[in-house]
Amino acid sequence: MEIFEGLVYVKYGRIGSKSEGPDYYLQTWDREFLLKYRDRGPWELDYYLEFFCRKFVEVTGKYDQETNIVKVTTVEEICVEHIPKKMEYS
Structure with missing residues (x-):
């Protein structure tokens, strides 16, 4: 499992x-x-x-490099003023 920190947002309407x-x-x-x-x-x-949209969070999950998808295990809201600095990703 890997940990990612950032902002959750949503995009609508795929091509x-x-x-x-x-x-x-x-x-x-x-x-x-x-x-x-x-x-x-x-x-x-x-x-x-959907509950975490527009919130800063810490996501725990498995990252698939080929598809650029994180299969989420858990999400927790974090209290920060801006997107946390770069973390190391596989």
Whole structure:
């Protein structure tokens, strides 16, 4: 398991379909990661990640370099004024 710190935000509307719903991202100091908590339809909200939108968080999960996806195990809100400085990623 790896730990990432940053800001959770959401993007709507992937290219090719107007019915596809939100993608959840973690913006760290130097890059962004797509977050995946559970399997869901492309039009469904992920209520666990939705709760943390626009909040600074610490995410624990497994990072897949090929897809740039973090498979989330836990998310905890942290109290910081800005995105935490760069951490080492595999």
